Amino acid sequence: MPERIRTRFLVIGSGVAGLHTAWRASEHADVLVTTKRSLFDSATAYAQGGIAAALGAGDSPELHRRDTLAAGAALADSAAVTVLVTEGPARVKELHTAGADFDLAPGGDFKLGREAAHSTNRIVHAHGDQTGAEVARTLIAKVQESERVSVLERTRVLDLIIEDGRCVGARASVAGRATEIIADATVLATGGCGQLYRYTTNPVVATGDGFAIAHRADATLADMEFVQFHPTALDTPENPLQLISEAVRGEGATLLNAAGDRFMPKRHKLAELAPRDVVARAIFAEQKKGTVFLDARKIGKAWPTRFPGIFAICEARGIDPRKQLIPVTPAAHYMMGGVVTDLAGRSSIPRLYACGEVARTGVHGANRLASNSLLEGLVFAERVARDMQQMTPLPAEPPRGHWRVPVLSDRGAAQVAADQIRAVMWEYAGIARTARGMRSCITRLDQIEDRLPEGATEERNMVQTARLIAEGALLRKESRGGHYRSDFPRARSAWRGRHIEW
Incomplete structure (x- = not known):
């Protein structure tokens, strides 16, 4: 019989989106944060460039909005982008007030850098090129200061618990123990999936878990073909x-x-x-x-x-x-697609939210603008934290399930499978794609999944997320943003504004 934990809010993931959600939500209620490794293990700490925000003289949210929409290649959601660029400056200032040691000019204003496809200098950075680490340090300190935030490290969420079409929590392995975490609202902030590729800038924890977990729960996902490769x-x-x-x-x-x-x-x-x-x-x-x-x-x-x-x-x-x-x-760097959310971070499943890289808020479209990722994490985590406050408590706790944590039967075979997924995805679903390559990719992924040893839960998530990317890439018969088909090398008007959903 699994153990059970009851909390008001469950946040899965400890990057900028998860930590910011937990910090802000804890001002009103108890929050439990789970993370696969430690609080410090996320892509956030790897972010070098900075946070894009219209804070400089001569800049404006409207200019930032135009740059973001242009990069998104006619697939970004205009309303979501407006939220991002309008609320972004306030979130950056709040983080600075909370203790983030951003680089400042002699007069005390933010020192602003320039990055690709931005029309002006608007990148806030810390210690030169260690912005992500400073953001993570600041948010971890805030979470650890709060008496209302509990943290479970080295905890693997296996699946969401869905009752009567609503998300009521998650099944997890806590130090190998089967544990049901019951929550009034659950937030997926599990990050990206760069580790599906042979070459990536993402940490080893970025195996696409959240996409697969959400897909198995029948949450709507979209734009999974749009993977950004950092040059x-x-x-x-x-x-x-x-x-x-x-x-x-x-x-x-x-x-x-x-x-x-x-x-x-x-x-x-x-x-x-x-x-x-x-x-x-x-x-x-x-x-x-x-x-x-x-x-x-x-x-x-x-x-x-x-x-x-x-x-x-x-x-x-x-x-x-x-x-x-x-x-x-x-190298594989960022996933533009993910769990479809509205402007409050709500997914298609009641009581389930998503924010950060795992979410498809609509701000990135087909291609993310440089340094908009940390910004999205801050802006939409704030919106999730505010919206969750209105969530009514569960009317009754769901019945306890009968399940166990599957024990990995063959670690070597699981590692071989992970390496095969990375090789197949880099060869066929990487920077240049074709219909023939995508079909080969999907066939190979099916074969890899069939051979997975019992208990290979992370590798199962990897192969299922990889298949979503490959299927989307096969269906989209054009090139747009981060998705390039060498057999359809141009954008096609028929695909303008169209999203592939699951």
């Missing part, structure tokens, strides 16, 4: 790969091919600051002729102060970016 990860044999932030190109770094020639000015009018999908495809094409490099030598003596984290990463791998070129490769 410039450090090209080394590691997992995850280290990110070389967009902000480095914002400071004037250029891309060179194996022959030492700059190639981006011929590809796009914004050159190195073109949208991420354009830059990633250009690098991918040049890699067929050899290694691609980032030339950031012009930053010179400012490297250790402007980008201390990236400078240390390069130095640890024997590269001095002040004098040497940096080898780079595209």
Whole structure:
């Protein structure tokens, strides 16, 4: 018989979206946060560039809105984008007041950086290139200060508990013990799925759990074909790969091919600051002729102060970016699609919310604008926390279930399956896709799932989320934003504004 925990609100995940939701919701009620590893393990801490917000002189939410809609390639939701850019500045200021040590100009204003496809400087950053780590530190401190937030680390949520069409909590493995967590409202803030790909900047916990868990519960998902590949990860044999932030190109770094020639000015009018999908495809094409490099030598003596984290990463791998070129490769970075929500973060299942990367709020469309991800996490987590306050308590607790935590029967076979998923997805569902490749991908994924050993719950989530991506990519017979079909290389008007839903 499983153990049972009762809480007012359950938040699954400990990145910016989950932590902010927990902090703000705890002002009114008890909150339980579960996380697969520790509170510190999330993609948030890896975010280098910063948070986009219209805080500078001459900038405005309207300009930020236009840039976001342009990047979204006619698939972003206008109302959601308006919420994002209008409420974003207040969320950033609140975080600063809460203790986030953002970089400031001598006059005390935020020091603002520039990133790709932004029409002006609007990127708030901390300690140069360690914004995500500072955001995580600040929010973790707030959560730990609150007497109304409990945290369960090393807890794997296996499935949602659905009763009479409503979400009433989740089944979880808490240190291997079968546990039912019953809640008046449940928030999926489980992050992304970069670990479905051989090359990724995402931490090892980003295995797409939330997408698969929501799909099995029959929540509506959409836009799963839109995976963003960051153009410039450090090209080394590691997992995850280290990110070389967009902000480095914002400071004037250029891309060179194996022959030492700059190639981006011929590809796009914004050159190195073109949208991420354009830059990633250009690098991918040049890699067929050899290694691609980032030339950031012009930053010179400012490297250790402007980008201390990236400078240390390069130095640890024997590269001095002040004098040497940096080898780079595209890598899976961000999922634009996910659990469909309204502007309050409500999913299609009553009492189930989603926010952060696992959610499809509509703000990113087919391609996320640089540094809008932390912003989305803050803005929509705030909206979720406010909306949950209105949620009435469950009229009655659901009956206790009869189930157990499946024990992993063959760890080696599970690891082999995970590696196969990553290889198949990179080859067929990566930067350039075709119908033939997608069909092969889906067939291979089916075979991998059939061979999964008992208890391989994470690998099951991986393969099910991977299949959603591949099926969406096969159905969308065009190229748009982060989705590129080499057999349909242009956007088609018939697909403009159309979303593939599950």
